[in-house]
Amino acid sequence: xAYDKFNLLKSTAVPLPIENVDTDQxxxxxxxxxxxxxxxxxxxxxxxRYNPDDTPKTHFVLNNPIYKGKILVGGKNFGSxxxxxxxxxxxxxxxxxxxxxxxxxxxxRNNCLNIGVLPVQIxxxxxxxxFKAIExxxxxxxxxxxxxxxxxxxSTGEMETFGINAYKKGNLSNGFDDIDYLLxxxxxxESFADTRPF
Amino acid sequence: xxxxxxxxxxxxxxxKKIKNGPDVFFIDRHLVHEVTSPVAFLGLKNRDxxxxxxxxxxxxxxxxxxxxNQHLPVKDPLSANQLKALEKNAAxxxxxxxxxxxxxxxxxxxxxxxxxxxxxxxxxxxxxSHTSTHGAFGAxxxxxxxxxxxxxxxxxxxxxxxxxSMRININGALSFGVTPKDVALYIxxxxxxxxxxxxxxxxxxxxxxxxxxxGRMTVCNLSIEMGARGGMIAPDETTFEYIKEREFTxxxxxxxxxxxxxxxxxxxxxxxxxxxLTFDAADIExxxxxxxxxxxxxxxxxxxxxxxNVEGGAATYQKSLAYxxxxxxxxxxxxxxxxxFLGSCTNGRIEDFRAFASVVKGRKKANNVTAWLVPGSxxxxxxxxxxxILEILHEAGFELREPGCSACLAMNDDKVPxxxxxxxxxxxxxxxxxxxxSRTLLxxxxxxxxxxxxxxxxxxxxxxxxxxxxN
Ligand code: SF4
Numbered sequence: 001x002a003y004d005k006f007n008l009l010k011s012t013a014v015p016l017p018i019e020n021v022d023t024d025q026x027x028x029x030x031x032x033x034x035x036x037x038x039x040x041x042x043x044x045x046x047x048x049r050y051n052p053d054d055t056p057k058t059h060f061v062l063n064n065p066i067y068k069g070k071i072l073v074g075g076k077n078f079g080s081x082x083x084x085x086x087x088x089x090x091x092x093x094x095x096x097x098x099x100x101x102x103x104x105x106x107x108x109r110n111n112c113l114n115i116g117v118l119p120v121q122i123x124x125x126x127x128x129x130x131f132k133a134i135e136x137x138x139x140x141x142x143x144x145x146x147x148x149x150x151x152x153x154x155s156t157g158e159m160e161t162f163g164i165n166a167y168k169k170g171n172l173s174n175g176f177d178d179i180d181y182l183l184x185x186x187x188x189x190e191s192f193a194d195t196r197p198f
Numbered sequence: 199x200x201x202x203x204x205x206x207x208x209x210x211x212x213x214k215k216i217k218n219g220p221d222v223f224f225i226d227r228h229l230v231h232e233v234t235s236p237v238a239f240l241g242l243k244n245r246d247x248x249x250x251x252x253x254x255x256x257x258x259x260x261x262x263x264x265x266x267n268q269h270l271p272v273k274d275p276l277s278a279n280q281l282k283a284l285e286k287n288a289a290x291x292x293x294x295x296x297x298x299x300x301x302x303x304x305x306x307x308x309x310x311x312x313x314x315x316x317x318x319x320x321x322x323x324x325x326x327s328h329t330s331t332h333g334a335f336g337a338x339x340x341x342x343x344x345x346x347x348x349x350x351x352x353x354x355x356x357x358x359x360x361x362x363s364m365r366i367n368i369n370g371a372l373s374f375g376v377t378p379k380d381v382a383l384y385i386x387x388x389x390x391x392x393x394x395x396x397x398x399x400x401x402x403x404x405x406x407x408x409x410x411x412x413g414r415m416t417v418c419n420l421s422i423e424m425g426a427r428g429g430m431i432a433p434d435e436t437t438f439e440y441i442k443e444r445e446f447t448x449x450x451x452x453x454x455x456x457x458x459x460x461x462x463x464x465x466x467x468x469x470x471x472x473x474x475l476t477f478d479a480a481d482i483e484x485x486x487x488x489x490x491x492x493x494x495x496x497x498x499x500x501x502x503x504x505x506x507n508v509e510g511g512a513a514t515y516q517k518s519l520a521y522x523x524x525x526x527x528x529x530x531x532x533x534x535x536x537x538x539f540l541g542s543c544t545n546g547r548i549e550d551f552r553a554f555a556s557v558v559k560g561r562k563k564a565n566n567v568t569a570w571l572v573p574g575s576x577x578x579x580x581x582x583x584x585x586x587i588l589e590i591l592h593e594a595g596f597e598l599r600e601p602g603c604s605a606c607l608a609m610n611d612d613k614v615p616x617x618x619x620x621x622x623x624x625x626x627x628x629x630x631x632x633x634x635x636s637r638t639l640l641x642x643x644x645x646x647x648x649x650x651x652x653x654x655x656x657x658x659x660x661x662x663x664x665x666x667x668x669n
Contacts, residue, residue, distance in 0.1 A: 019514040020391060020491050024628040029607040033262060033276035035236035035283045047630050052616070075514070077392040080425065080491070081628060082607075083327040084234065085343035106361075106395055106427055107327060111343035165359065167219025177345065179245070182353040185214065185222060186250075189355055192213045192224055193251065197456060198317055198448055 003116030005175040009098055009144040010154070012069035014061055015134045021074050022081035023108060027090045029082075040086055041093030062094075066138045073100045073130055079108025088112045098144050100151065102127040113168050114177065120144060120151050126160045129153065146173055201466040203432050204363050204398050207338045211321045213355060220357040226320040228350045229306045230257040230293070232284040233609070234325030238348035239287040249351045252292040256315055257284055259297045260305045261326075262609045265572050265599035268298045277610065291351075304575020304601045307331040307543035311415065312577050314444025318433035318460040323350060328543050328625060330421040333430035334414035335437055336463050338398070340428040361427050362472040364397040365465070368405040370479035375659040377553065378413035379545060379623065379642035381405060382420035383485035385477065387495040390509060395425030397473065400465060405479050406431050411440040412549035419544045420625055423492040432464040484658060487627050487640040488530050489518040494627075498645065498657050501529045521629055522637050523617075530639075531655050537620035538569040538650040539632070540643055541599075542606035545623035546574030548581045550643040555590045557647035557661055563595035564653030570612055571596055572604040594651070608633045621649040 031043040049060050056063040072091060078101035079087065088111040091099060097117060102124040109119045122130075133140045133153050141154040146169060152159040164172075171177065182189070200209045214222040235257075242249065249255065262277045272278040281297065288295035296302040302309055306324055310316040310332055318336035323329060327341035346356045366385060386393075399421050406414060414431050421429030438457065441447050448456045483497040496503065502519070504526045505512045519526060524533075540546070540554050551573070563569060571591065573579040579601060582588050588598060605612040606624040608631065614620045616635025623646050627638035641649075644658040651661070 018517070019511055022491070022626075022628045024607075024626065024631050028630055028634070029609045032233050032609065033274075033280055035280055036240065037237045047634055052634060075511075077395075077425075080391055081327070081626060083325060083341035083343055085237075085325075085345060088343070103392060103395070105392070105425060107341055107343060111345065114343060114345035165219050167216050167357070178357045179241075179345075179349050179352055181357070182222065182349060182355055183247070185355075186353065189213055189222075189224070189250075189353055193354060196224070196226060197452070197459065198226060198320065 003175055006097065006116060006118055006146050006172045008146070009070060010141060011071050012139055013071035013073050013100070013130070013134060013142055014067045014069055015131055016061055016072065016074045017131050019075040020077045020080055023079060023084050023087040024081055026079070026087040027084065032084060032086050037089055039093070040090040041095065044090040044094045070095060070097045071100060071142055071144065072096045072098070073127070073134070076101065076103045076124065078104050080105040083107045085111045085115070088115050088117055092117050100127070100130065113172065116172065116175070118144065118146060118172060120162045122151055122160045122162055129158060201469045202363055202471065203336060203400055203430060203463055203465045204338065206463060207319050207321070207336070208360060211338070220359040222355050223358040224321065224355055225323050225350050226254065227315050227322045228255040229310055229315070229322065229324035229329070230255055230284070230347065231261050231306050231324070231326065232259050232280045233261040234344050235287065235347055236280060236283045237344050238351060241348040242351060245352070247352050249291040249293065251354050254354060255293045255351065256310070257288045257293050257295040258303055258306055258309055259284060260601070261603045261607065263298055263602040264610050265570070265602050265604045265612060268600045301576055304577065305543045305546060305603055307419065308546060308574030308578065311335065311411070311440070312444070312575060314441055314447035317441065317447065317456070318437060319463050323356065327422045328419050330426070330428040331415050331419040331543055333418040333421065333428050334411060335441065336430055336433035336460070338428060338430065341422065361398040362396055363400070364394055364426070364473040364475070365400045365402055365471045367403040367474070367476040368479050369403040369476070370405070372405060372479050372482065375484055375644060375662055376482050377642040377644055378409055378416040380482055380485045382417045383487065383492065383495040383640065384482045386420060386424045386493050387485070388477070389424040389493070391423060391491045391493040392425040394421070397426050399426045399429040401429055401431050402465070407434070410549060411436060412547045415547065416544055420492070423625060433460050484642060484645050486530055486645055486655060487638070488522060488524055490521055490627055490629050491518070492625065492627060492640060494518065495640065496530060498531060498655070502526055531657060533619070533655045534566070535621050535639070535649050535654055536566065536568065536618040537614050538567055538646050539572070539605040539620055539622040539624060540646050541570065541572030541574065541604055542624035543574060544625045545643050546572060546578065548578050548585070550623065551578070551582050551587050552585070553643040554647040555587045557644055557658055558594040558596065558651050559590045561594055561651040563650055566653045567650050569596050569650050570599060570605055572599045573601050575601050596650070605632050607631065608636070614638070621646050621655065
């Protein structure tokens with residue numbers, strides 16, 4: 001599925017300083033019944049965000065209007081658990097384009113990259129600084145540069161670089177996906193398949 | 199050089215290496231279910247492209263299906279719609295579909311091995327993280343997201359950077375009452391839920407060599423819970439014996455040729471892993487989890503650890519215990535429970551039902567317990583009946599349900615109510631995993647059975663005699 005190109009993002013951020021945020025929290029299984037990719041943002045963090053009677057839990061960060069922006073900052077081991085891409089869709093559909101953490105679970109990271117959400121992995125120390133900066137001033141702006149592979153706290157100028165492989169970087173900045181690439185390799189794939197014993 | 203089991207299988211599936219990028223990785227067999235596939239099929243439609251190799255894909259309905267009255271129309275309109283979509287997509291693209299009521303229907307990771315779809319040296323993917331189960335056969339198997347499901351349907355390949363390698367050795371013999379589930383929960387409690395992220399694990403040593411295929415599947419299944427992409431065990435006589443003559447395994451000459459190849463699938467003596475860990479089988483006792491991730495497990499006779507003895511943030515730890523309404527330092531044994539779930543791709547195979555029956559035989563289900571016993575497939579269900587296990591269960595006051603994922607992810611009606619405790623043989627104890635507000639204690643079928651007949655967390659060794667555990 002095509003998505004917006006990603007290059008430079010300047011935004012405030014929403015802090016979620018909890019470790020091991022698993023994909024069942026990001027989107028509970030009972031919301032996986034759709035057959036189209038629509039409306040998942042409404043159920044992002046559903047059970048942390050709403051009471052059983054659907055009234056908002058006022059203490060949860062997404063219900064606090066002072067926190068907003070296109071960047072979600074999470075604690076260590078973000079996105080563990082189920083492979084459901086719905087979790088990445090929910091993050092995207094809600095309006096986030098970048099997720100920052102000191103550690104990501106593999107499949108969630110992959111899923112994000114495949115749909116145009118940039119996972120930015122930074123050091124635990126820098127993650128603390130980001131949380132502090134937001135705590136001091138929720139309007140703190142951050143800048144994510146994909147070409148430079150940097151994440152900057154604009155108020156202080158503090159900056160850290162992050163890793164991403166060149167292939168995925170190219171895809172994100174051009175809005176391409178893997179299928180476009182693989183379809184061009186169809187001949188190679190077919191001759192390879194012929195050699196497989198089963 | 200390819201000298202680990204993992205390298206040998208990986209390297210023979212690389213169609214193309216991309217400089218500074220992932221490998222173009224060929225997938226031999228692809229399993230599809232109703233929840234993570236509809237958007238992938240929609241993608242094919244939007245691009246107007248077919249499924250490249252429909253004969254390499256197999257579809258089943260399991261995640262979102264009722265476990266009673268499967269012969270009646272599915273009541274929940276959204277679930278029914280998802281099942282209909284899969285049936286239609288499979289028919290349109292010529293993919294075999296084993297829907298509700300089909301004799302081969304069951305949980306993806308149970309039916310793959312059962313029907314010989316899972317083979318040593320193969321690559322297997324599915325839009326479900328517990329695809330790691332199939333690694334028990336010496337396959338490279340892992341879970342993928344829906345975009346990747348679409349990739350595999352369209353091109354039989356995904357773009358995958360090669361993970362690092364880790365070997366976990368456990369030598370010695372397991373003690374009485376200790377099962378493969380306990381081995382896995384023990385490893386995860388040592389590594390934490392992110393300890394193997396970025397790695398592909400090989401399990402080696404006496405414990406795995408002498409383990410049944412069912413047990414190996416349980417262990418490999420749980421690899422994802424320590425963050426690993428997958429886990430695998432070198433194929434041996436136990437493996438070949440299991441797969442022989444199954445419907446989709448090679449036959450005749452093709453079998454002989456395959457055997458020749460499969461016998462080369464082991465790690466060479468001089469192989470080096472990026473990380474290697476060794477544990478002693480004698481240190482493992484029946485395990486149970488007390489928190490909200492699978493790494494929060496403890497030996498059943500130990501208590502709930504104190505925050506100061508736990509790695510990671512105390513705040514996260516306290517939040518987790520608060521959710522469970524447990525306190526640090528308390529005993530886990532003796533805690534009253536409300537539900538028992540025997541099933542899932544982790545522990546929904548025949549061996550698991552045998553183990554459960556060995557404890558409940560001649561006893562009665564506790565009055566305060568609601569028990570859901572859900573076979574992993576119709577074939578498991580048939581075996582339960584043929585082996586006389588059903589009678590034992592009935593006499594003890596238990597009912598058997600129809601196959602499916604059920605309370606493992608609680609997408610259907612099998613939901614544990616808020617605040618209630620469930621001893622569950624599944625794989626995840628995340629907040630709300632078994633229903634909003636549910637509290638899950640992960641354990642083996644033996645521990646689940648002991649809880650089911652006593653109504654509380656009980657060490658199964660207190661109920662078992664030596665003979666019954668060995669059958
Ligand atoms: S039983 Fe649970 S883990 Fe296994 S396939 Fe079903 S939902 Fe996934």
